[in-house]
Amino acid sequence: MTERVAILGTGNMGEAILAGALGAGWSPGEIVATVRASERGAALRERFGVVTLTDNAAAVAGAALVVVAVKPKGVPALLGEIGRSLADGAVVVSVAAGVTTPAMESELPAGTPVVRTMPNTPAQIGAGITAVAPGTAATDAHLALVERFLGGTGDVVRVAEKDMDAVTALSGGGPAYVFLVIEAMTEAGVHAGLTRDVAARLAQQTVLGAARLTVESGEHPAILREKVTSPAGTTAAGLRALEDAGVRAAFLAAIAAARTRSEQLGA
Numbered sequence: 001m002t003e004r005v006a007i008l009g010t011g012n013m014g015e016a017i018l019a020g021a022l023g024a025g026w027s028p029g030e031i032v033a034t035v036r037a038s039e040r041g042a043a044l045r046e047r048f049g050v051v052t053l054t055d056n057a058a059a060v061a062g063a064a065l066v067v068v069a070v071k072p073k074g075v076p077a078l079l080g081e082i083g084r085s086l087a088d089g090a091v092v093v094s095v096a097a098g099v100t101t102p103a104m105e106s107e108l109p110a111g112t113p114v115v116r117t118m119p120n121t122p123a124q125i126g127a128g129i130t131a132v133a134p135g136t137a138a139t140d141a142h143l144a145l146v147e148r149f150l151g152g153t154g155d156v157v158r159v160a161e162k163d164m165d166a167v168t169a170l171s172g173g174g175p176a177y178v179f180l181v182i183e184a185m186t187e188a189g190v191h192a193g194l195t196r197d198v199a200a201r202l203a204q205q206t207v208l209g210a211a212r213l214t215v216e217s218g219e220h221p222a223i224l225r226e227k228v229t230s231p232a233g234t235t236a237a238g239l240r241a242l243e244d245a246g247v248r249a250a251f252l253a254a255i256a257a258a259r260t261r262s263e264q265l266g267a
């Protein structure tokens with residue numbers, strides 16, 4: 001891999017992408033990461049061996065791919081900062097919730113290729129999923145570079161930009177919902193008398209195994225659920241309690257609320 005990549009704003013998501021890309025074979029020499037605080041830069045240099053800078057304009061000079069990973073409200077100012085330093089043909093990718101491609105294009109020199117993306121933090125171990133939606137000047141070659149880089153962090157799926165707020169709600173924030181489920185199942189196991197270590201291991205591996213079985217069997221989750229649920233058995237009793245507590249409705253409400261919030265962040 002020969003292209004240089006700049007990651008601007010290397011916090012939780014930027015670091016997850018950095019770790020995932022390095023794990024997939026991108027070399028530290030190909031990536032420069034920017035930070036606000038120099039101690040953060042020193043920690044990233046130590047951990048990953050990449051060059052870190054606090055100057056975003058200097059970081060994008062010579063980069064073919066620029067990944068903007070600051071908070072949504074920081075994106076316009078950052079794009080304004082780097083516009084004149086971008087290399088010819090460089091593609092600018094944002095991971096920010098809510099920030100649209102027209103909004104990105106309006107802060108950059110006319111004709112700059114941009115791609116809006118929504119990754120998630122399992123990118124850190126190459127198990128993420130990123131949705132991508134191109135702006136008006138992004139060509140297939142730009143998308144191919146973006147997909148090659150982000151492909152190191154997990155799956156990549158192309159979506160229409162109008163679907164990005166829904167994607168943000170489902171997979172962008174989705175790991176948090178699953179972490180909450182793992183935390184709650186673990187705690188419930190402790191309440192049922194298991195040690196915390198055993199309960200945590202059972203909850204983690206159950207979520208991992210169920211997710212893998214869904215993917216690898218290709219069967220509908222409802223069918224897989226029926227195969228666990230013996231008539232009048234233990235699982236039926238547990239599922240009844242979850243339905244009584246409104247778990248399905250809670251997920252509908254959670255994804256709808258997160259989607260609305262993503263729309264607001266872009267407004």
Ligand SMILES: NC(=O)C1=CN([C@@H]2O[C@H](COP(=O)(O)OP(=O)(O)OC[C@H]3O[C@@H](n4cnc5c(N)ncnc54)[C@H](O)[C@@H]3O)[C@@H](O)[C@H]2O)C=CC1
Nearest residue numbers: 009010011012013034035036069070071072095096097119
């Ligand atoms: N955390 C997550 O799971 C996901 C986050 N995102 C998006 O990623 C973006 C970043 O989110 P997080 O990583 O969670 O936030 P964060 O606050 O952990 O990271 C942002 C980093 O950017 C740095 N920063 C801010 N302005 C800067 C500047 N001008 N130059 C250089 N560095 C600068 C901050 O010091 C911070 O370390 C957001 O736009 C969010 O919507 C997208 C998908 C998932």
Ligand SMILES: O=C(O)[C@@H]1CCC=N1
Nearest residue numbers: 096097168172173174
């Ligand atoms: O919570 C947020 O706003 C970001 C976007 C998706 C995940 N984290």
